[in-house]
Amino acid sequence: MHDLIDLKTYPLDDLSADKGRALVARCRRQLATDGMFNLDGFLCADALRQSLAEVRPILETSAFTHRRQHNIYFADDIPGLPAEHPALTEFETINHTICADQFADSLLCRIYEWTAMAVFLAAVMDKHELHTMSDPLARINVMSYTEGEALNWHFDRSEFTTTLLLQSPVSGGDFLYRRDLRSDDDPNYRGVGNLLAGEDHDVKQMPLAPGTLNVFKGKNTAHRVTPIEGSDPRIIAVFSYFDRPGVIFSDDEQLGFYGRSAGTSLQ
Numbered sequence: 636m637h638d639l640i641d642l643k644t645y646p647l648d649d650l651s652a653d654k655g656r657a658l659v660a661r662c663r664r665q666l667a668t669d670g671m672f673n674l675d676g677f678l679c680a681d682a683l684r685q686s687l688a689e690v691r692p693i694l695e696t697s698a699f700t701h702r703r704q705h706n707i708y709f710a711d712d713i714p715g716l717p718a719e720h721p722a723l724t725e726f727e728t729i730n731h732t733i734c735a736d737q738f739a740d741s742l743l744c745r746i747y748e749w750t751a752m753a754v755f756l757a758a759v760m761d762k763h764e765l766h767t768m769s770d771p772l773a774r775i776n777v778m779s780y781t782e783g784e785a786l787n788w789h790f791d792r793s794e795f796t797t798t799l800l801l802q803s804p805v806s807g808g809d810f811l812y813r814r815d816l817r818s819d820d821d822p823n824y825r826g827v828g829n830l831l832a833g834e835d836h837d838v839k840q841m842p843l844a845p846g847t848l849n850v851f852k853g854k855n856t857a858h859r860v861t862p863i864e865g866s867d868p869r870i871i872a873v874f875s876y877f878d879r880p881g882v883i884f885s886d887d888e889q890l891g892f893y894g895r896s897a898g899t900s901l902q
Contacts, residue, residue, distance in 0.1 A: 636749060639682040639742055645674050647755045662759040662850070670814045670852045671841070672759075677848035678799060682742055687801055687870065689741045690733065694779045694870070698731035699894040707788045707827060707857060721828030726787035731779040734772040734893055743799070747775050747874050756850065756876055760795060765876040770883040771897050773875055777801070780808065780869040786860040788831060790817070791853035797874040798849045805865030810841045812851075812858035819855070830857055 642648055646655045665672035678686070706723045716723060735744065746752060748767060757765040768774035780786065782804075813830055814837075817823045829835050843849060851858070863869055875882075886896045 636746070636751070639679055639746060641676055641679055645677060647751045650751075650755060650758060659755070659758045663761070666759065666850070666852065670812075670856050672850055673841075673843065674848040675844060676846050678746075678846040680846070683801065683846045686742045686872075690738055690743070690777045690801070690870070690872075693733050693737050694731055694777065694868075697737060698733050698779065700729070700731050701892065701894075702729045703727070705787070705789070707790060707831065709789060709792075713822075716824060720824060721832055722824040724828070724831040727785075728787045728789075729780070729784040730786060731781070732893060733777050735775040736771045736897075738775075738777070743775060743777070743872050746799075752874075753876055756795075756797065759850065762878050765878055766880040766882075768875040768877060768883075769881050770875075770889075772889055772893050772895075773884050775875070776873045778871055778873065780804075780860065780863045782863050782865060782868075785862040788857055788859045790855065790857060791851075793875070793877075794852065794854055796851045796853050797876065798851070799872040799874070800843045800845050800847050800849070800870075801872060802845055802867065802870040803843070804863045804867050804869045807862050807864035808869040809861045810843055810858065811838055811861065812841065812853075812856055813838045814856045816857045817855050827857070 636642060636648065640647065645658060646652065647658075649655045650659060662672045662674075704725050704727055706725050708723075712718065713723065738744065753765040753767065757763065813835055816826055816830060816835075826835070830838070841849075860869065883897075884892070886898075889896045
């Protein structure tokens with residue numbers, strides 16, 4: 636893995652050593668204070684170039700275009716909330732997605748499946764253990780956003796999200812977030828409505844450079860990516876880990892996200 640990941644700076648392969656323990660402690664502190672942490676330059680330069688070379692042709696020829704009108708909850712309605720409530724304002728998200736079975740022998744898959752990745756994330760998230768996803772489509776996704784396209788405001792369903800930025804656009808594509816907009820006990824619909832109306836002054840922007848690993852707690856933190864400007868797309872890999880083995884999306888979920896189910900043969 637030394638040829639793929641900067642293990643001198645980020646010693647995922649030796650978390651019991653002083654430098655490994657310090658890395659875990661730093662990431663835990665950043666999660667506690669910011670709800671996320673970044674490992675800049677996590678992916679080595681040559682590995683970044685090769686990863687892009689592996690996924691770009693697939694994105695250009697075989698990606699599923701996911702175009703969706705949605706509210707921040709990705710739900711048709713919220714019990715007890717009238718349809719006209721500002722918290723249910725709808726936006727459009729557009730991206731182009733390829734799935735793990737389309738780049739099964741890639742560097743990204745090697746990194747995702749490397750046992751030390753799950754061990755490191757479990758240590759940082761204070762979990763007994765984490766597992767790669769069993770879903771052959773959803774375990775790793777690579778998403779591309781081209782000019783004018785965006786990922787709009789939403790909350791994540793999972794406790795945390797792990798991403799690896801592969802390419803930045805010329806302009807736009809900014810990652811915006813509003814930490815702790817809601818809690819498990821308080822949905823804060825009024826605050827959500829204010830955010831969507833552009834009236835929340837606590838929205839922050841997180842700059843990300845290609846090769847950066849980002850781990851983000853997005854279940855109660857609203858976030859979005861602004862529209863892309865220019866000819867270079869924003870390309871990002873999403874790694875999915877769970878605290879239990881064997882997690883698989885339903886056929887309906889696979890069809891909704893990827894336009895096909897796991898049983899559908901690739902063309």
